[in-house]
Amino acid sequence: MAGPAQSRFFSQLKRYYSLYTGGFIGFVVMLSILEQMGVPNKMLGYIFLGATVLLYAGIGILSRTSDVSEYYVAGRRVPALFNGMATGADWMSAASFIGLAGTLYLSGYDGLAFVMGWTGGYCLVALLLAPYLRKFGQFTIPDFLGARYGGNIPRSIGVFAAILCSFTYVIAQIYGLGLIVSRFTGLDFGVGVFVGLGSILVCSFLGGMRAVTWTQVAQYVILIVAYMIPVIWLSVKHTGNPVPQIAYGYVLEQVTAREKVLNDPLTPEGAREAEVRAIFKQKQEEAEAKLKALKTGGDAYLAEEKSKLVKAATDLKAIRNTDPKAIEAADKAAADFPADVVTAHSAWRMAVESDRVKAGPITAHAEPFAGKDDATRDKKRKNFLALVLCLMVGTAALPHILMRFYTTPSVKEARLSVFWSLIFISLLYITAPALAVLAKYDVYTLLVGSSFSELPSWVSAWASVDKTLMSVTDINKDGIVQLAEITIGGDLIVLAMPEIAGLPYVVTALVAAGGLAAALSTADGLMLTIANALSHDVYYKMIDPHAPTTRRLAISKGLLVVVAVFAAYVTSLKPGDILFLVGAAFSLAASAFFPALALGVFWKRANKFGAILGMSGGLGICMYYMYMTFPFFGVNAPLWWDINPISGGIFGMSVGFAGVIIGSLLTAAPEKAVQELVDHVRYPNLEGDIKTEAA
Amino acid sequence: MHFLTGENMRLTEKHKQYWQKNLRLTGVLLVIWFFATFVTGWFARDLQSLTILGFPFSFYMGAQGALLIYLFLVGYYTYRMDKLDREYGVQEGDQ
Numbered sequence: 170m171a172g173p174a175q176s177r178f179f180s181q182l183k184r185y186y187s188l189y190t191g192g193f194i195g196f197v198v199m200l201s202i203l204e205q206m207g208v209p210n211k212m213l214g215y216i217f218l219g220a221t222v223l224l225y226a227g228i229g230i231l232s233r234t235s236d237v238s239e240y241y242v243a244g245r246r247v248p249a250l251f252n253g254m255a256t257g258a259d260w261m262s263a264a265s266f267i268g269l270a271g272t273l274y275l276s277g278y279d280g281l282a283f284v285m286g287w288t289g290g291y292c293l294v295a296l297l298l299a300p301y302l303r304k305f306g307q308f309t310i311p312d313f314l315g316a317r318y319g320g321n322i323p324r325s326i327g328v329f330a331a332i333l334c335s336f337t338y339v340i341a342q343i344y345g346l347g348l349i350v351s352r353f354t355g356l357d358f359g360v361g362v363f364v365g366l367g368s369i370l371v372c373s374f375l376g377g378m379r380a381v382t383w384t385q386v387a388q389y390v391i392l393i394v395a396y397m398i399p400v401i402w403l404s405v406k407h408t409g410n411p412v413p414q415i416a417y418g419y420v421l422e423q424v425t426a427r428e429k430v431l432n433d434p435l436t437p438e439g440a441r442e443a444e445v446r447a448i449f450k451q452k453q454e455e456a457e458a459k460l461k462a463l464k465t466g467g468d469a470y471l472a473e474e475k476s477k478l479v480k481a482a483t484d485l486k487a488i489r490n491t492d493p494k495a496i497e498a499a500d501k502a503a504a505d506f507p508a509d510v511v512t513a514h515s516a517w518r519m520a521v522e523s524d525r526v527k528a529g530p531i532t533a534h535a536e537p538f539a540g541k542d543d544a545t546r547d548k549k550r551k552n553f554l555a556l557v558l559c560l561m562v563g564t565a566a567l568p569h570i571l572m573r574f575y576t577t578p579s580v581k582e583a584r585l586s587v588f589w590s591l592i593f594i595s596l597l598y599i600t601a602p603a604l605a606v607l608a609k610y611d612v613y614t615l616l617v618g619s620s621f622s623e624l625p626s627w628v629s630a631w632a633s634v635d636k637t638l639m640s641v642t643d644i645n646k647d648g649i650v651q652l653a654e655i656t657i658g659g660d661l662i663v664l665a666m667p668e669i670a671g672l673p674y675v676v677t678a679l680v681a682a683g684g685l686a687a688a689l690s691t692a693d694g695l696m697l698t699i700a701n702a703l704s705h706d707v708y709y710k711m712i713d714p715h716a717p718t719t720r721r722l723a724i725s726k727g728l729l730v731v732v733a734v735f736a737a738y739v740t741s742l743k744p745g746d747i748l749f750l751v752g753a754a755f756s757l758a759a760s761a762f763f764p765a766l767a768l769g770v771f772w773k774r775a776n777k778f779g780a781i782l783g784m785s786g787g788l789g790i791c792m793y794y795m796y797m798t799f800p801f802f803g804v805n806a807p808l809w810w811d812i813n814p815i816s817g818g819i820f821g822m823s824v825g826f827a828g829v830i831i832g833s834l835l836t837a838a839p840e841k842a843v844q845e846l847v848d849h850v851r852y853p854n855l856e857g858d859i860k861t862e863a864a
Numbered sequence: 865m866h867f868l869t870g871e872n873m874r875l876t877e878k879h880k881q882y883w884q885k886n887l888r889l890t891g892v893l894l895v896i897w898f899f900a901t902f903v904t905g906w907f908a909r910d911l912q913s914l915t916i917l918g919f920p921f922s923f924y925m926g927a928q929g930a931l932l933i934y935l936f937l938v939g940y941y942t943y944r945m946d947k948l949d950r951e952y953g954v955q956e957g958d959q
Binding site: 278281284285288289291292293295296297300414415418419421422534535536537538546550553554557558561579580581584585587588591592595598599602603771848851852853854855857 | 874875879882883886887890893894897900901902905906908909912917918919920922923924926927928930931934935937938939941942945946949954955956957
C-alpha cells in the first residue's frame with residue numbers, strides 16, 4: 170500500500186475510535202442516569218452485556234471479507250498503535266482481568282511473578298522475534314517453521330503444538346466467559362458459555378483476522394476503562410491522590426503497619442487474632458487426629474464415627490423442645506459425613522491445610538518468599554524465578570500473539586507495535602498490584618474490627634452470593650470481625666471492587682463488561698489460531714496446495730465452528746483449575762516453539778533434524794512432567810528439584826535448546842536457499858532480495 | 865524452496881556490520897533484561913529493607929520498576945534499530 174493511503178487510513182482509524190470511545194463513555198453516563206431513575210440492577214446488567222456483545226458482532230459484520238490476506242493477516246495494514254491495542258486485548262485474558270489482582274491480594278510479593286512474566290516477555294518478542302517474523306511475512310507460525318526448516322515434519326509439530334497450547338488456553342477463557350455471563354445475568358453456566366461463544370463466532374467467522382483485529386481494539390478500550398475507573402476512585406477515597414500507581418506506596422506502608430499490629434498478641438487486636446488462631450490450631454489438630462485414626466481404622470473407623478453422628482441426631486430429637494435448628498444441623502452433619510475412605514481422606518486433608526493457614530500469622534504483603542525456614546524460602550524463590558522465566562518465554566512463543574506481528578505494514582511498524590503493545594499491557598499490570606494493596610487496606614482497616622451486626626454492605630451482599638468468594642464467621646463469638654475469620658476468594662477483588670469503593674451499580678456492570686471483553690478478545694485470537702493452523706497449514710500447505718481461495722476460506726470458517734463447539738463442550742465438563750490451564754499453555758508454548766524460532770533466526774546452522782529433535786523433545790518433556798506431577802492427573806510423582814508442574818517449561822525449554830543444537834550439529838548444515846532465507850529475514854530491506862511475503 | 869530465489873542477493877561488508885551491531889545491541893539489552901528480572905529477583909530478600917519512592921525496593925521492582933525498564937528496553941531498541949536501518953541503507957521503502 171502506498172504511503173499517503175496508509176496515513177489516510179491511520180487518521181481515519183483514529184477518528185473512528187475516538188468517536189467510539191466518546192460514544193462508549195456517553196453510554197455509561199446514560200446508564201448511570203437510568204440507574205438514578207430507578208431501573209433495576211439486573212436490567213442494567215443485561216443492557217450492558219447485551220450492548221457490548223452486539224457492538225462486537227456489528228464490527229465483525231462490517232469487517233467481513235473473502236480476501237485471503239484480509240482474512241489471515243488483516244491485509245497487513247494495521248498501524249503500530251492499533252496493533253498494539255489489539256495485541257493488548259488479545260493478550261489480557263479473563264485471568265489477567267479478574268484473577269490477577271486477587272492473586273496479588275492473596276500471595277503478595279510472590280504473585281508478582283505474573284506481573285513480571287506477562288510483561289517482560291515482550292522484551293523477547295521485540296528483540297528476538299517480531300521484526301524477523303514480519304519480514305518473513307506469511308500467515309502462521311508453522312509457516313515460518315516449515316520454510317526455515319523445510320519439509321512437513323517441523324510444520325506438523327508446530328501445528329500440533331499450536332493447537333495444544335491454544336486449546337488449553339481457550340478453555341480457560343470460555344470458562345471465564347461462562348462465569349461472567351452467568352453471574353451477571355443469572356443465566357445458567359452452560360447457556361452463558363454458548364451465548365459468549367456465539368458472539369465470538371459472529372466476529373471471527375465473517376472476517377477472520379480483520380474482524381478480530383478491529384473488535385479487539387474496541388475491546389481494549391472497554392476493558393481498560395472498566396479496570397481503571399474503580400481503582401482511581403478507591404485511590405482517591407484512601408489517599409486523595411487520583412493516580413493509584415503512585416499513591417499506593419503510602420497505603421502499602423499502612424498495610425504493613427497493620428500486619429504488625431495484628432500479628433502482635435500484646436496489642437488488644439492482636440490478642441483477639443491470637444485467640445481465633447488458637448481455635449484454628451485446635452481444629453487443625455482435631456482434623457489431623459481424625460486422619461491418623463482413619464489411616465489405622467479405615468472403613469471400620471469411618472462407620473463408627475458416622476453412627477456416632479446419627480446417634481447424636483436421634484438423641485437430640487428425643488429430647489423435647491430442642492431448637493429445630495440444632496436438629497437440622499445434627500442431621501446435616503450426619504448426612505454430609507464422607508461416605509468412603511478416599512473422600513474422607515481428601516476432605517480432611519483439605520480441612521487440615523485450610524486450618525493450618527488460618528492458624529498461622531499473617532504473611533507480610535511486601536515480603537518476598539516468606540517462609541518458616543531457609544529451605545521453604547529457597548524453594549519459593551526457585552519456583553518464583555522459574556515461573557517468571559516460563560511466562561516470559563511462553564509470551565514470546567504463543568502463536569496467537571506472534572501472529573499479530575504479521576499484520577503491520579512494515580518491519581519498522583512491527584517493532585514499534587511491540588512497544589505500543591507493552592505500553593497498553595503495562596497500564597493494567599502496573600495497576601493490578603495497586604488495586605490489591607488498596608483492597609487489602611480496606612479489609613484490614615475497615616472490615617477488621619467492625620461489628621458483626623453492622624458489616625459493610627458489600628460483604629453481606631457477596632457472602633450471600635458465593636461462600637467461596639466471601640465469608641465471615643464469628644469463630645470466637647466476640648461479635649467483632651477478626652482477620653482470621655474472613656475468607657476471601659481471589660476473584661472477589663476485581664468483581665467487588667466497585668462496591669468496596671462505594672460506586673453505583675453501573676460501574677459493577679462496567680467491570681463485568683470489561684471482564685467479558687478480556688475473555689472474548691483472547692478467545693477470538695486463540696480460536697482463529699487453531700482454525701488457521703488446521704485450514705492453512707494442514708489443508709492448504711500439506712493436503713491440497715492448489716486449492717482455490719474460496720475453498721480455503723470456506724474450510725477455515727467451517728473449522729472455526731467445529732473448534733468452537735468442541736471447546737465449549739470441553740469447557741462444560743469444567744476441567745480443573747483456570748490458573749493452571751493458563752500457566753500450562755505458557756510452559757507448553759515455551760518448550761515447543763521458542764528454541765526453534767529464536768535459533769532459526771539467530772543461528773544459520775540450525776537445521777531440520779535439530780528442529781524436529783528440539784521441538785518434539787521439549788514439548789514431550791514438558792507434557793510428561795505435567796502429567797506426572799499435576800494432581801489433576803492423579804499420578805503425583807515426586808517433583809524434580811522442587812519445581813511446580815506449572816513451570817514444567819523450564820525442563821522443556823532446556824531440552825528444546827539442547828535438542829536443536831545437538832541435532833543440528835550431528836547432521837549437515839542447511840542448504841544455501843535456507844541460509845539465504847535467514848539473511849532475508851535479518852534485514853528489513855536488501856537489494857536483490859528474495860521474496861517470501863504471501864499476498 | 866518455492867520462494868523466488870535471490871540471484872542477486874549479496875551481503876556486503878556493510879551488511880555484516882549491520883548485523884553485528886544489531887547482535888551487540890540485542891545482547892546488551894538482554895543482559896539488562898536479565899539483571900532487572902532475575903538478579904534482582906534472586907536477591908529480593910536481601911534488598912527488601914531498601915526503600916524507593918516509599919516502597920520496599922524489591923516489591924517496587926516487581927510491581928513497577930522492572931516494567932518500566934522493559935518499556936525502556938523495547939522503546940530504545942525500536943529507536944536505535946530505526947536509526948541503524950537508515951545508517952546502513954537497509955530501511956524499507958515507502959511501500
